[in-house]
Amino acid sequence: MSGDSADPYDRYRDRTPASAELSERAKRVLPGGDTRSVTYHGPYPSFFTEASGATVTTADGETLLDFLNNYTQSVLGHAPEAPVEAACDRLQHGNDVAAPNEDIVELAERLVDRISSVEQVRFGNSGTEGTMNAIRGAMAWTERDRILKVEGGYHGTHDTVEVAVGDESAHEGIPDSVKKRVDAVPFNDTEALKNRFECAGEEYACFILEPIMGVGGMIPAEESYLETARDLTAAADSLLLFDEVMSFRLAPGGAQERYGVEPDLTALGKLIGGGLPIGAFGGREDVMSQFHPETGGLKHSGTFNGNPATMAAGAALLDQYDADRIEALNERGDRFRERLQGIGDVSDRPVRITGDGSLFQIHVTDEPVTDYESSTAGEPPLEDLFIRMRNDGILLAPRGMGNLSTAIEDEHTDTFLDAFEEAIDRIPEANSTTAV
Missing domain, CATH: 3.40.640.10 (Type I PLP-dependent aspartate aminotransferase-like (Major domain))
Structure with a gap:
């Protein structure tokens, strides 16, 4: 779990040798080894082999719960x-x-x-x-x-x-x-x-x-x-x-x-x-x-x-994806964000959760988030949170953004919240950086 004292990036490398090899192969023909800037993260991104419902399978044989859903595209989950x-x-x-x-x-x-x-x-x-x-x-x-x-x-x-x-x-x-x-x-x-x-x-x-x-x-x-x-x-x-x-x-x-x-x-x-x-x-x-x-x-x-x-x-x-399904997904998202904020409220780190309906973003700040200047999306602490959550089998954006699909069940959100509760207190301070 995220509570492991090992460096999260070392742990990631240990878990993803096949992706590391594919990344090196990709770098020979693709600048940086990828063709989509937003999917890159350090030390290298994981390569996936298949996806179904709420999960993604990587080239390393891992099964990840997908709370990113191709940046909101996969609203019904994968391969509906x-x-x-x-x-x-x-x-x-x-x-x-x-x-x-x-x-x-x-x-x-x-x-x-x-x-x-x-x-x-x-x-x-x-x-x-x-x-x-x-x-x-x-x-x-x-x-x-x-x-x-x-x-x-x-x-x-x-x-x-x-x-x-x-x-x-x-x-x-x-x-x-x-x-x-x-x-x-x-x-x-x-x-x-x-x-x-x-x-x-x-x-x-x-x-x-x-x-x-x-x-x-x-x-x-x-x-x-x-x-x-x-x-x-x-x-x-x-x-x-x-x-x-x-x-x-x-x-x-x-x-x-x-x-x-x-x-x-x-x-x-x-x-x-x-x-x-x-x-x-x-x-x-x-x-x-x-x-x-x-x-x-x-x-x-x-x-x-x-x-x-x-x-x-x-x-x-x-x-x-009709009106009833949209309403149900929005309600689940509202409950999920409320529970996320509840964990943040008792964390050692200041946390603000923004979003609406099935969309959410984690911010590491104790100030209201109303615009780009007050947002912490993409700052180093969230990149550290991303890699820790990723090591625990949860996929979200390196900038701390995510969303729910209709394939995500209560057991999946419970798993996310458990991992988040462990990871959030272990990320570095907002003004620090983590080497990758």
Whole structure:
């Protein structure tokens, strides 16, 4: 257990020789041995061989309880029967045709039916593509090229939204011309938002934000902040763009339904693909009509846009993830976060738990967490907590973020809480570091 006095990184190395060997092999052909920055951690990531329900099996033969769920994508757990069958059936009947098919219409209809602000939608292959094309649509609609975003807000890896994401030195390669047209405001600071719009509101094509700040610390927006954003963008003839790539799981119509504020445009991804790569953006019909192939001025294509197997899997997942299931998962998540905070309250370390519904983030602080500046996501103590939990068979993000799937049972949350209770008092102080 985490109470072992051995260095947690030494223990990790002892447990993962096959992953160490695969990592060295991977480094010869992949920079750093991986192709996805967020899945890397020191001293090297574990390689997985299969996943089912609430568990992941590693190349070292370990079985881990998965409280990360591919960063919220696997909301039904791994390899859920209906989406898997739908994708396989589509693949067996041909998938790579340069033409639309009914599966695309089926998934689009489900999204339009569920999200009241979305009248039309288009598909891509990642959340990055979703936010990129939504912003492009906003700039074309308003004939403006400046945008406003939240400090520390993550919306994928295209140039515009990589501005003001953490330490700027970590995002080299962004042209200065792009940086000059992107402004950022603190999250949940209504007065700062009002001041920003008073200064330059009529220059912004859109204000993009997550209703729940994911990478920045799984911090819910205050409803007054969202309502103010709605009022200010409308008054400035700017568009309000919600990134619901992570938060869509919180209600049939996403966090915008849960919080009662409707944007002009919405970006989607992750769970709506049923386990396959997907991105989407949608919103008002007049704005989306810019992408009409005959009458619109914006081109939007991609070999795998509307990939039928993805569309079929996504529709099958949404049929399974209905309002009753969402409510039950949110209630379980609320109880889980309450129990986590209860452990933190009696810990030797200051702990704050943020999140909503099935989403959670562990912070090592005794101050309220309301924005990127007050968040401790990704700080060294949480990386140490991650490796200790990982050694005890629990998978969460190295930055301390996690989420529940419908496959997670009470016995799984009990196991997590037991491991957390042991690990939290053994992590280093917030201002210390651990060598890996």
